[in-house]
Amino acid sequence: MTRENVRSPGVSSLTRHASSIDASSCVKSNPTESEIRDWCVAYLAKSLKLSAERIDPQAKFARLGMDSAASVFLVAELEDWLGLDLSVELIFEHQTPAALARYLAECCAGQKSATS
Amino acid sequence: MLDRRRLPFTSLVELLGRRAAEQADERGYVFLSDRGEEEAALTFGELQRRAGAVATGLLQSSNPGDRALLLFGPGLDFIIAYFGCVLAGVIPVPMMLPRRNSSLDSSASIVANCTPRFVMTNARVRTARPDLEDRFSRLQMQWFTVDEAVAPSGEAEREMPMPRPDDIAFLQYTSGSTSDPKGVMVTHGNLIENLEMLRLVLGNTRRSTYASWVPLYHDMGLIANVLQSLYLGSLCVLMAPLTFMQRPLSWLRAIHQYRAELAGAPNFAFDLCVQRFRPDQMQGVDLSCWKVAFNGAEPIRADTIERFTATFRPYGFDPGAMHPQYGMAEATVFVSSGHRADGTVIRPISVDAFRRHQIAAPAGRDDTIRVVGCGKNVPGQRIAIVDTQTGCRLPPDCIGEVWLSGPHICKGYWRNPEATRETFEARIEGEEDSEPWLRTGDLGFLDAAGELFITGRHKDMMIVRGMNYYPQDIERTVYDSHPALRRHCGAAFSVLTDSGEKVVLVQEVERTHRRLLDIEEIIACIREAVANEHEIALDTIVLIRPGTIPKTTSGKIQRSLARQMWLQNSLEPIDVAQIWA
Numbered sequence: 001m002t003r004e005n006v007r008s009p010g011v012s013s014l015t016r017h018a019s020s021i022d023a024s025s026c027v028k029s030n031p032t033e034s035e036i037r038d039w040c041v042a043y044l045a046k047s048l049k050l051s052a053e054r055i056d057p058q059a060k061f062a063r064l065g066m067d068s069a070a071s072v073f074l075v076a077e078l079e080d081w082l083g084l085d086l087s088v089e090l091i092f093e094h095q096t097p098a099a100l101a102r103y104l105a106e107c108c109a110g111q112k113s114a115t116s
Numbered sequence: 117m118l119d120r121r122r123l124p125f126t127s128l129v130e131l132l133g134r135r136a137a138e139q140a141d142e143r144g145y146v147f148l149s150d151r152g153e154e155e156a157a158l159t160f161g162e163l164q165r166r167a168g169a170v171a172t173g174l175l176q177s178s179n180p181g182d183r184a185l186l187l188f189g190p191g192l193d194f195i196i197a198y199f200g201c202v203l204a205g206v207i208p209v210p211m212m213l214p215r216r217n218s219s220l221d222s223s224a225s226i227v228a229n230c231t232p233r234f235v236m237t238n239a240r241v242r243t244a245r246p247d248l249e250d251r252f253s254r255l256q257m258q259w260f261t262v263d264e265a266v267a268p269s270g271e272a273e274r275e276m277p278m279p280r281p282d283d284i285a286f287l288q289y290t291s292g293s294t295s296d297p298k299g300v301m302v303t304h305g306n307l308i309e310n311l312e313m314l315r316l317v318l319g320n321t322r323r324s325t326y327a328s329w330v331p332l333y334h335d336m337g338l339i340a341n342v343l344q345s346l347y348l349g350s351l352c353v354l355m356a357p358l359t360f361m362q363r364p365l366s367w368l369r370a371i372h373q374y375r376a377e378l379a380g381a382p383n384f385a386f387d388l389c390v391q392r393f394r395p396d397q398m399q400g401v402d403l404s405c406w407k408v409a410f411n412g413a414e415p416i417r418a419d420t421i422e423r424f425t426a427t428f429r430p431y432g433f434d435p436g437a438m439h440p441q442y443g444m445a446e447a448t449v450f451v452s453s454g455h456r457a458d459g460t461v462i463r464p465i466s467v468d469a470f471r472r473h474q475i476a477a478p479a480g481r482d483d484t485i486r487v488v489g490c491g492k493n494v495p496g497q498r499i500a501i502v503d504t505q506t507g508c509r510l511p512p513d514c515i516g517e518v519w520l521s522g523p524h525i526c527k528g529y530w531r532n533p534e535a536t537r538e539t540f541e542a543r544i545e546g547e548e549d550s551e552p553w554l555r556t557g558d559l560g561f562l563d564a565a566g567e568l569f570i571t572g573r574h575k576d577m578m579i580v581r582g583m584n585y586y587p588q589d590i591e592r593t594v595y596d597s598h599p600a601l602r603r604h605c606g607a608a609f610s611v612l613t614d615s616g617e618k619v620v621l622v623q624e625v626e627r628t629h630r631r632l633l634d635i636e637e638i639i640a641c642i643r644e645a646v647a648n649e650h651e652i653a654l655d656t657i658v659l660i661r662p663g664t665i666p667k668t669t670s671g672k673i674q675r676s677l678a679r680q681m682w683l684q685n686s687l688e689p690i691d692v693a694q695i696w697a
Contacts, residue, residue, distance in 0.1 A: 065642075069653070
């Protein structure tokens with residue numbers, strides 16, 4: 001239902017700054033939970049122009065002032081990086097970088113076991 | 117007022133009736149899932165039937181002219197509800213779904229202004245958003261779930277009222293701040309006139325398929341796509357705004373797949389397509405069908421047009437298809453555009469002259485900025501450029517406020533005679549006999565050939581991603597977000613950057629708090645509150661000492677001066693949190 005919440009669809013420079021972190025061509029395989037968490041923190045730090053130490057992986061995305069657009073861009077970048085199809089509702093269900101990483105690591109592991 | 121010889125319909129009711137009679141089994145609307153698959157479709161006949169069922173339900177407990185809030189997510193139910201209201205003589209009021217964490221005020225002030233009898237929604241929204249019922253529970257409104265409305269079987273259909281051209285078709289709340297919402301009264305006559313203007317200028321036909329992701333509570337999404345395609349009797353392919361945001365190229369794939377002739381969006385959308393361009397996702401996509409890529413609802417950038425054209429030309433995109441447009445809710449939606457295949461007028465002008473509100477050829481490379489033309493005037497409309505100081509009409513190549521008149525200019529604001537007088541009933545100095553003019557609040561100029569250029573804004577309004585924001589709303593949210601922030605001592609304003617309009621906030625902190633401030637905590641509170649209440653990510657927050665925000669002698673915040681000080685670096689921040697700058 002969060003998809004119905006978008007007030008102002010649009011671009012934030014979140015994507016612009018962060019897209020250089022990882023090109024879509026190099027899909028990350030079998031990332032661990034901590035790798036995903038670090039990636040999220042690095043992405044947010046880069047887009048927010050903060051040092052990574054200032055981003056608490058346990059703090060909610062909302063504290064960073066992310067609107068729906070910014071959340072969607074984070075999901076879109078994660079899709080590219082992990083090579084997974086992700087729902088934009090992820091960020092509303094897993095509201096911190098740590099929670100999101102835990103969930104995604106399980107997804108990646110599940111996908112691996114399903115294909116092997 | 118409405119010229120029957122020239123216009124084929126007098127109202128939306130007549131328009132829908134004609135489509136349902138002549139093209140009953142043709143598909144009018146398709147809604148695509150986030151995977152690009154057809155999730156729902158409506159023929160013109162089905163739309164008439166389902167809207168008729170809604171209207172029958174409404175007529176049982178409504179009086180003509182009652183208002184109904186439309187609270188929908190993306191999908192076709194909005195269209196059924198909208199026409200259900202129109203058929204029943206009830207005035208629909210499209211509204212964005214309030215964000216879950218937001219407080220009551222943004223929706224509450226609209227509700228207070230238009231006093232709706234009904235809240236219309238669908239089963240999906242009711243299930244997923246039980247908070248909405250709590251939100252509106254104190255108000256005496258009747259809930260109406262459109263997908264539960266069933267068409268009357270066998271029994272004689274109720275007599276539906278036939279609206280006159282001057283009757284209000286719907287209210288559009290895109291103007292006005294939270295404290296002073298302005299519902300533009302759009303009449304049936306306004307709509308038919310404006311739909312005809314669009315058709316003429318863009319050269320549209322029954323084969324002019326549309327592909328759009330722009331939300332339907334936005335005038336561009338509703339009128340310039342959904343109603344224009346109905347007017348033509350063509351297909352309109354819709355997708356959710358978030359689908360576009362997550363996978364912008366899916367919009368281009370839909371254009372290809374349905375051979376859409378027309379698809380448009382605010383400027384940022386074209387940038388987003390370029391930013392997220394992936395050759396592997398564009399394989400087999402042929403955009404040569406796309407005749408009119410309309411770009412409107414926010415400032416249009418020459419760089420955007422050039423980047424988009426360069427990126428997608430290899431996929432058949434015609435550079436002449438890019439059509440910058442200008443429009444606003446007060447003029448129904450559409451004001452100006454280049455004619456089909458005219459292409460874009462990009463004019464280099466002198467920065468130095470521009471600062472003096474004059475237009476001149478640049479003196480050199482460093483003196484050059486490029487402005488994008490929004491097309492020429494359309495038949496039936498008059499455009500005047502007016503000096504805001506003297507109220508007199510200005511000649512070509514002079515910057516002034518854009519004023520408009522014509523049959524598509526709306527009646528005024530719902531229950532707001534003062535604002536209506538101020539905005540809709542302006543007179544040009546020295547032309548007292550003329551009709552009343554609409555003051556747009558936008559600044560611009562006409563060139564000698566009649567091309568309209570928009571260069572700025574007379575009022576404080578900000579436009580981010582095609583949505584209008586008022587600084588006082590954001591300022592109020594900010595000072596309520598933390599006790600260290602001084603009330604009525606902040607300024608929100610926007611600055612144009614390479615990636616569109618960005619919002620900067622300057623705010624004073626209380627003297628008593630200054631030594632004990634947890635700056636990071638304050639900034640996090642501000643950001644969180646503004647994102648929750650307004651769905652907007654602040655670009656930059658500047659906290660300043662008490663008494664340093666520029667104010668007039670009567671105590672009003674001087675936003676344009678604060679903006680100028682910020683641009684010149686002459687504010688003294690106690691801390692600058694420069695986020696995504």
